[in-house]
Amino acid sequence: PGPAGAGTGELVVRVLIVNEADFAQPFPVLQLSFSDLDGLPVAGHRFQPRDYLAGDAKNLSLMPVKAPVQLELRIPDPGANAVNYQLDLL
Numbered sequence: 001p002g003p004a005g006a007g008t009g010e011l012v013v014r015v016l017i018v019n020e021a022d023f024a025q026p027f028p029v030l031q032l033s034f035s036d037l038d039g040l041p042v043a044g045h046r047f048q049p050r051d052y053l054a055g056d057a058k059n060l061s062l063m064p065v066k067a068p069v070q071l072e073l074r075i076p077d078p079g080a081n082a083v084n085y086q087l088d089l090l
Contacts, residue, residue, distance in 0.1 A: 013073040015087065017063070024062035027053065028089040032073055034082035043078035046090075 013032060019025060027049035034043045052071045053060065063069065 009077050011075050011077045013075075013085075013087075015071045015073065016068050017071060017089075018068050019063035019065055022065060024065055027060070027063050030071075030073065031088040031090055032075065033086045033088070034078045035084045035086075036081045037083055039084070042082040043075070045073075045075045047073055 015030075029049070030047040030052065032045050032047065033041060036042050052073055054072060055070075057069050057071070060069070
């Protein structure tokens with residue numbers, strides 16, 4: 001993932017996911033969490049597929065097999081203390 005959107009008050013995280021299964025399946029719920037240097041939570045957000053599917057992927061109902069899909073996750077900037085992040089597929 002790569003952050004962008006500096007100076008906008010918004011953080012944009014770009015993610016590339018690939019369905020490695022041999023069958024199409026639903027897009028996951030994504031949990032994006034940020035923590036400080038001590039590992040304490042600073043911010044987090046849970047994204048449903050309708051929140052992150054855009055562009056060519058917007059009309060997909062299932063994750064295609066072995067094909068990369070680029071996603072954009074947009075949240076308010078979590079601030080300077082958010083030095084670590086974790087993205088979980090739920």
